Amino acid sequence: MKLNSQKAGILLIAPSVLLICSLLVYPVLYGAWLSLFKKHSFFPDQRFVGITNYIYLMKNSDFWMSIWYGTVYSVSTIFFQIIIGIVAALIVNEAFKGRNFVRGVILFPYVIPTVVAIILWKWLLNDQFGLVNYLLVSVGIVEDPLSWMGKDYIMTTLILISIWEFFPFVVLSILARMQTIPPVLYSAAKVDGAGPFRRFIHVTLPQLRNVLFVIILLRSIWMFTKFDTVWLLTQGGGADKYIRTLPVYAYMRTFMYYQAGLGSALAVIMFIILVVATMIYFKMFRREEEI
Amino acid sequence: MTPKNNFFSLRGQFLYWCAAILVVSTAFPFFWMVSTSFKPLPEIFVSPPRFLPDEFTLANFERLFEQTRFLTYFRNSVFVSLATVILTITIGSAGAYSLTRFQFYGREKIASLILFTYMFAPIMIVIPFYVLIKKIGLANTHIALIMAYTAFCLPFSLWLLRAFFQSIPLALEKAALIDGASRFQAVIYVVLPSALPGIIATSIFTFILAWNDYIFVRILITSDELKTLSVGIADLYNATVIDWGMIMAGIMLITVPILIFFVFVQRYLIAGWGAGAMKG
Numbered sequence: 001m002k003l004n005s006q007k008a009g010i011l012l013i014a015p016s017v018l019l020i021c022s023l024l025v026y027p028v029l030y031g032a033w034l035s036l037f038k039k040h041s042f043f044p045d046q047r048f049v050g051i052t053n054y055i056y057l058m059k060n061s062d063f064w065m066s067i068w069y070g071t072v073y074s075v076s077t078i079f080f081q082i083i084i085g086i087v088a089a090l091i092v093n094e095a096f097k098g099r100n101f102v103r104g105v106i107l108f109p110y111v112i113p114t115v116v117a118i119i120l121w122k123w124l125l126n127d128q129f130g131l132v133n134y135l136l137v138s139v140g141i142v143e144d145p146l147s148w149m150g151k152d153y154i155m156t157t158l159i160l161i162s163i164w165e166f167f168p169f170v171v172l173s174i175l176a177r178m179q180t181i182p183p184v185l186y187s188a189a190k191v192d193g194a195g196p197f198r199r200f201i202h203v204t205l206p207q208l209r210n211v212l213f214v215i216i217l218l219r220s221i222w223m224f225t226k227f228d229t230v231w232l233l234t235q236g237g238g239a240d241k242y243i244r245t246l247p248v249y250a251y252m253r254t255f256m257y258y259q260a261g262l263g264s265a266l267a268v269i270m271f272i273i274l275v276v277a278t279m280i281y282f283k284m285f286r287r288e289e290e291i
Numbered sequence: 292m293t294p295k296n297n298f299f300s301l302r303g304q305f306l307y308w309c310a311a312i313l314v315v316s317t318a319f320p321f322f323w324m325v326s327t328s329f330k331p332l333p334e335i336f337v338s339p340p341r342f343l344p345d346e347f348t349l350a351n352f353e354r355l356f357e358q359t360r361f362l363t364y365f366r367n368s369v370f371v372s373l374a375t376v377i378l379t380i381t382i383g384s385a386g387a388y389s390l391t392r393f394q395f396y397g398r399e400k401i402a403s404l405i406l407f408t409y410m411f412a413p414i415m416i417v418i419p420f421y422v423l424i425k426k427i428g429l430a431n432t433h434i435a436l437i438m439a440y441t442a443f444c445l446p447f448s449l450w451l452l453r454a455f456f457q458s459i460p461l462a463l464e465k466a467a468l469i470d471g472a473s474r475f476q477a478v479i480y481v482v483l484p485s486a487l488p489g490i491i492a493t494s495i496f497t498f499i500l501a502w503n504d505y506i507f508v509r510i511l512i513t514s515d516e517l518k519t520l521s522v523g524i525a526d527l528y529n530a531t532v533i534d535w536g537m538i539m540a541g542i543m544l545i546t547v548p549i550l551i552f553f554v555f556v557q558r559y560l561i562a563g564w565g566a567g568a569m570k571g
Contacts, residue, residue, distance in 0.1 A: 010389075013385070013389040015385065016383065019445055020408055020442065023438060024411055026423075028419070034419055034422065092313075096296045096307065101314075102310050102313060105314050106313050108317055112545075113521050120542065123323075123327065129335070129338075134338065164316070225414050264418050270414070
């Protein structure tokens with residue numbers, strides 16, 4: 001069993017490593033190489049231009065706007081996902097009748113295709129026939145129907161839909177951790193006279209520290225690189241300029257202006273921002289113990 | 292375990308209200324989708340809106356099947372997603388088994404490479420991926436999609452399966468070997484059955500990722516008859532004047548298989564979550 005384990009082990013992991021290297025790592029490196037070229041997305045002709053693409057982007061106001069929109073979008077959605085996620089996890093962690101039903105239902109938004117989520121909300125938020133506007137007007141919160149897909153509200157709409165779609169991830173991750181907190185910690189705090197709020201601050205939160213560290217990291221990466229939710233919402237509204245985040249801008253450069261080199265440069269910049277941000281994040285928050 | 296919260300206590304009341312708000316805000320859009328998909332066209336736009344159809348109709352579904360390629364998209368989605376699951380689970384299980392049962396040079400390096408690639412997002416890959424796929428002549432094929440999804444699902448699948456394989460005691464296998472089983476038999480009859488919950492959880496995550504994907508289909512597939520559901524329905528939506536009834540019928544049919552599937556396998560899904568699965 002031990003004799004040829006070196007060989008067998010390598011043989012079994014080889015397909016995984018080969019696929020990951022050729023289909024994930026190599027494309028990323030190839031993208032970095034492409035970003036030094038002026039290249040048409042469909043035709044094979046390409047010309048080496050060095051860092052011209054990067055210099056162009058540094059002087060381009062659309063690029064800086066996309067960084068700004070992307071930051072606004074990811075910071076606000078992450079903040080609310082975490083807050084709502086913790087509150088919801090505290091609720092479904094309580095014992096009550098129908099708890100499993102509630103736990104199942106609140107996951108729905110996360111498991112459906114993004115296309116479905118977007119079309120659903122476009123129908124609910126439709127300015128003429130949408131249910132939301134009807135309710136808002138009939139209750140008297142607003143006088144005239146809101147134009148949710150118009151330029152004034154599109155960012156708010158995008159943020160609300162994204163929170164709705166992705167907060168279940170936070171709920172489940174936190175719930176899984178909460179279930180492993182030893183109940184004796186709570187009874188000890190109770191004996192010491194701590195009320196529910198102080199028990200949450202002094203018992204629950206410190207226990208959640210590590211899982212929150214991971215969730216915030218993953219969600220930040222995924223929200224900052226989120227493409228489909230943003231892209232699908234912009235289609236057909238005319239207000240797409242106001243939510244053009246970095247991933248959408250990279251996509252447009254490549255597949256609408258056919259500038260594959262420039263698009264690759266944007267992807268590389270995205271990658272660098274993520275790596276630097278992750279390193280700073282680890283420096284600031286990671287404690288000595290293993291996560 | 293805390294005692295059950297009584298519905299009539301103040302605390303119980305508060306809890307039930309919070310739970311109700313959660314359920315309504317997550318489930319109501321789906322209820323509205325189902326309700327709209329069974330309404331005849333004039334009733335869809337009526338004011339005030341009706342929560343349930345006055346007159347129940349299947350006309351929206353008929354239009355969907357007769358006037359669009361919905362069934363083709365559906366078949367494509369099923370094929371691509373299942374192929375991805377089979378490929379990912381086969382390659383991933385072998386890899387995870389290797390990572391947990393064998394000592395070899397570079398094992399820890401491979402594990403960290405996998406964790407690192409877990410952070411890659413589709414948008415960072417898709418541009419060079421598209422150029423490369425075009426170069427080798429696989430653009431506009433289902434094979435390109437399956438390759439992309441398998442590569443994308445492998446890191447988290449390996450990570451998740453590794454956690455499950457780690458929790459299976461080595462003694463079980465050793466006992467089987469002492470009883471005269473070959474290593475292969477030990478894996479098939481002892482290891483895989485114990486790892487089944489993990490394999491199921493990983494399959495679900497992989498399936499959902501492939502089923503829900505939009506960006507790879509958008510970029511790699513150009514022929515209408517090869518499109519999968521996400522892009523198919525998005526294009527129907529963008530095509531002309533929006534036929535809300537038909538669109539709702541379509542997205543309902545995409546969602547229902549996932550939700551039914553999900554209800555049945557929920558406990559595995561939640562087991563996988565504890566081990567740190569899922570991306571997106």
